[in-house]
Amino acid sequence: MRLTILGGGGFRVPLVYGALLGDRAEGRVTDVVLHDVDAARLSAVTRVLAEQAAGVPDAPAVTATTDLDEALRGADFVFSAIRVGGLEGRAADERVALAEGVLGQETVGAGGIAYGLRTVPVAVDIARRTARLAPDAWVINFTNPAGLVTEAMSRHLGDRVIGICDSPVGLGRRIARVLGADPDRAFIDYVGLNHLGWVRGLRVAGRDELPRLLADPALLGSFEEGRLFGPDWLRSLGAVPNEYLHYYYFNRETVRAYREAERTRGAFLRDQQARFYEEMRHPDTPALAAWDRTRAEREATYMAENREAAGAGEREADDLSGGYEKVALALMMAVARDERATLILNVRNRGTLSALDTDAVIEVPCLVDANGAHPVAVDPLPGHATGLVCAVKAVEREVLAAAGTGSRASAVRAFALHPLVDSVNVARRLVEGYTAVHPGLAYLR
Ligand code: G6P
Ligand code: MN
Numbered sequence: 001m002r003l004t005i006l007g008g009g010g011f012r013v014p015l016v017y018g019a020l021l022g023d024r025a026e027g028r029v030t031d032v033v034l035h036d037v038d039a040a041r042l043s044a045v046t047r048v049l050a051e052q053a054a055g056v057p058d059a060p061a062v063t064a065t066t067d068l069d070e071a072l073r074g075a076d077f078v079f080s081a082i083r084v085g086g087l088e089g090r091a092a093d094e095r096v097a098l099a100e101g102v103l104g105q106e107t108v109g110a111g112g113i114a115y116g117l118r119t120v121p122v123a124v125d126i127a128r129r130t131a132r133l134a135p136d137a138w139v140i141n142f143t144n145p146a147g148l149v150t151e152a153m154s155r156h157l158g159d160r161v162i163g164i165c166d167s168p169v170g171l172g173r174r175i176a177r178v179l180g181a182d183p184d185r186a187f188i189d190y191v192g193l194n195h196l197g198w199v200r201g202l203r204v205a206g207r208d209e210l211p212r213l214l215a216d217p218a219l220l221g222s223f224e225e226g227r228l229f230g231p232d233w234l235r236s237l238g239a240v241p242n243e244y245l246h247y248y249y250f251n252r253e254t255v256r257a258y259r260e261a262e263r264t265r266g267a268f269l270r271d272q273q274a275r276f277y278e279e280m281r282h283p284d285t286p287a288l289a290a291w292d293r294t295r296a297e298r299e300a301t302y303m304a305e306n307r308e309a310a311g312a313g314e315r316e317a318d319d320l321s322g323g324y325e326k327v328a329l330a331l332m333m334a335v336a337r338d339e340r341a342t343l344i345l346n347v348r349n350r351g352t353l354s355a356l357d358t359d360a361v362i363e364v365p366c367l368v369d370a371n372g373a374h375p376v377a378v379d380p381l382p383g384h385a386t387g388l389v390c391a392v393k394a395v396e397r398e399v400l401a402a403a404g405t406g407s408r409a410s411a412v413r414a415f416a417l418h419p420l421v422d423s424v425n426v427a428r429r430l431v432e433g434y435t436a437v438h439p440g441l442a443y444l445r
Contacts, residue, residue, distance in 0.1 A: 007082035008034025009041025035071035044280035051288035090266030120403035127156035147194030151361035163346025166323025195244035338370035
């Protein structure tokens with residue numbers, strides 16, 4: 001079985017390869033094709049993978065190419081994990097918004113819109129080529145903003161593209177642990193958009209255990225999201241929001257903290273990873289050790305500013321590193337081997353959320369088998385959540401329109417209609433500011 005990884009020179013690729021190395025079962029991945037636009041990054045990551053594979057019998061063979069069409073041909077699965085504009089682009093997304101006094105963050109608010117405007121045209125090109133060159137491949141989309149990008153790709157690939165994110169799984173596991181439940185036996189009633197969802201229940205043997213958590217201040221104070229949002233607010237909501245909703249519910253505090261920070265998360269990662277790829281220019285650098293050191297540093301500072309500001313404390317390492325590659329592998333195995341699994345994924349709505357049309361990509365528990373991912377029926381969202389979901393989906397649709405037609409007016413509408421952008425004038429200046437710094441936005445007229 002052949003797995004093609006787009007963004008194959010990316011920093012998280014060794015996590016995926018590490019998970020593949022642990023898979024000894026029938027029908028496992030035998031060939032990995034890395035694609036990247038940057039040959040130096042490809043060679044750095046290829047060296048890390050070679051060291052990971054040392055001594056592992058039958059380790060999946062790795063090849064690398066900068067030719068996208070060559071990478072796609074013959075693929076059974078395509079992981080798309082690209083970062084258009086690189087971490088420099090992310091740092092600019094964050095900086096321009098914060099300079100306007102609105103949230104500058106990778107995927108949420110103005111920063112996320114800029115990222116989406118840059119990424120959608122590239123993702124659509126990948127989707128078109130995949131439909132032509134590997135029509136039977138399944139595409140697993142990690143590329144952020146994952147919900148929006150999955151929806152853009154689904155217009156060309158239908159249900160053969162499935163979006164993933166590690167945050168709902170991590171949240172579900174943390175809640176299950178606090179409740180003393182086995183996360184693998186619990187059903188997490190979670191729904192929304194990517195980075196904009198709520199856990200409304202956690203069922204074990206058919207019983208909802210979440211009310212027990214919401215009623216217990218000590219339990220609420222004992223896990224990350226409990227501390228991040230505070231017991232009172234969680235009880236008021238009657239649900240546990242995805243950590244990214246902190247940017248909505250405590251927007252003013254976050255924006256202030258981010259503006260006061262020495263540098264943004266994107267700028268930190270840009271500098272940190274530049275050091276790794278720089279070190280790797282020397283042929284004698286021990287690749288795996290250099291990668292591992294950089295990874296540990298990254299995890300230790302994961303969203304640290306936000307957490308510290310909110311008193312959420314450190315994230316347990318296991319929650320972060322256990323997510324990304326495991327969800328990807330679980331999804332791939334369920335599809336490839338027809339092993340049924342329930343996973344929270346980004347798929348087309350069909351009729352799941354009645355306030356959205358059938359083609360809107362949402363994040364929802366899905367039953368996965370050889371026929372793909374099928375959203376399960378969930379309880380409707382309460383009004384306040386439906387309101388946010390519809391507002392943000394409307395913004396995403398403006399981004400898709402702008403990317404499809406090059407309409408600057410659509411881009412201005414995307415920013416202006418976002419709940420975290422507080423003036424049309426700010427939206428206009430954001431479009432000016434972003435087009436000035438991102439060559440990838442030159443298509444907007
Ligand atoms: C989580 C989210 C990803 C996001 C990442 C940012 O894993 O699910 O969508 O890209 O956090 O982490 P970083 O270390 O890049 O700030
Ligand atoms: Mn995510």
